Amino acid sequence: MGLGEQINGHATAVKDIENGAPPVPAADSRAASPSCGCCVRKRPFNLKVFVKKYFLEGQHLLPAQEEALRSLPHDAKWYKKMFVRHRRVVGVAIPATVIIFAWLSIMIRYDYWNLFPEKYYMSITMVFGSLVAGMTSEGGGAVAFPVMTLAFSISPAVARDFSLAIQSVGMTAAAFTIIYMKIHLEWHAILLSSVGGVAGIIIGLEFVDPYLTPAQKKISFVCIWFTFAFALFSLNINHKRRTFPKIPIFNLWKALVLVLTGFAGGIFTSFAGSGLDICSFSILTLLFRVSEKTATPTSIVLMAGNTVAGLFWRSVIIRGVAIDCWQYVAVCVPVVIFGAPLGSVIGSHFHRLVLAALIYVLDTVALVAAFAIVRPLTLELILIAVGIIIFGAVFFFLVTKAGALLLQGVETTESKALQETDLGEENAVSSLTDEKAREAEVIKSGEDSVKIEEVFKEQERKDVDFGSTTKEAELGDGNSKSGAVDESTDL
DSSP states (O other): HHHHHHHHHHHHHHHHHHHHHOOOOOOOHHHHHTTTOOOOSSSSOOOHHHHHHTTTTOOOHHHHHHHHHHHTTTOOHHHHHHHTTTTHHHHHHHHHHHHHHHHHHHHHHHHHHHHHHHHHHHHHHHHHHHHHHHHHHTTHHHHHHIIIIIOOOOOOOHHHHHHHHHHHHHHHHHHHHHTTBBOOOOOOHHHHHHHHHHHHHIIIIIIIIGSSSSHHHHHHHHHHHHHHHHHHHHTTTTTTOOOOOSSSOOOOOHHHHHHHHHHHHHHHHHHSSOOOOHHHHHHIIISSSSSHHHHHHHHHHHHHHHHHHHHHHIIIOOOOHHHHHHHHHHHHHHHHHHHHHHEEEEEEEHHHHHHHHHHHHHHHHHHHHHHHSSSOHHHHHHHHHHHHHHHHHHHHHHHHHHHHHHHHHHHHHHHHHHHHHHHHHHHHHHHHHHHHHHHHHHHHHHHHHHHHHHHHHHHHHHHHHHHHHHHHHHHHHHHHHHHHHHHHHHH
């Protein structure tokens, strides 16, 4: 097409628009291009939209907190604004202030400052570990245990005790921040799994941990969580899968599942320092289809209580905590009291798929590192690893399928309830219509009787008027006759 033809075409289009004709849409250049193909992005990639969707999704708060934020007046006092609008800062500052005061008191009293030049590498490790503990369902032990045992060749017993001790500080602070900010939690899971978790960690410390070798503990830990990460990945391939803010249609058998889950998680925590959090997270997400936005803070609160119980049993009842463990704790406390609550605040704004992706990366890296570092890698360890991965894959596959069946049952129940609601509304409308019809009939019959009464009254009035007219006429005739008689008498 030449330039003159283009000018003529534009001029014709302008005239048509001036005459009232609708404008003809321009042809899509992508459709006209033979090299474009059919796989065309519907809209261009926008980094701002991507970041806002996956990293600034927002917190899932309780309705009471959302109402408090909406109803906060502009002229409210400064402390009300601080505790309501700036609850994130307050939620981090309160536990940090209490713990840092206790930590400084101990450090100054016993002059433990010389521990930092020797144990600084653990402080650096827990910068990342505390953030992970707050953001994901895997506590700080999920980072500390494999790093300490695989990278720093520290005894699994010391690494386990350190995980329990440091999570008793960091996870407790994060749990306070979560509860203070009124983030949505699954309280059925917290209460019931905590009961099973306390029993599990006590039995594990007494009867399971002594019979496992250090290498078996390392391999078992990373293999169990890798199978869970793979199961969660396969489930999240469907990005639009339906999730719930809490366990749907809670009943007795679900309560028993939560108690057993807590027991199994306590057993894992007894030899690895972490386990209840990821077990509860897996059951909540895979079986009950609870959103990761709810399951993650729930698992953090669960793990905080379980580590406190485990540390108490290990240090007071068994009295087996080594001095190295307390030294590692001393150099890591100022890190985790800020890192874990800060991680919980950051993670509460992330999209559930981002939280799940962090778990994939952590567990895969831990598995690869275990096989690369653990030596000697005997046939027995390889068979244990393969057996755990196969068993875990089958177990989580069955749990996922059970979750799909449970979801179908929930949807069926919801559809029946919806149908019953619709039927009830139809019956209510029908009964209301019948009632109105009866009322209309009553009103109509009442109006008819009123009309009949009015007719009778009108007839009576007519009769009375007719009677009075007749009497007047008769009286008039009598007067005329009397007048005629008087006239004749005069004549």
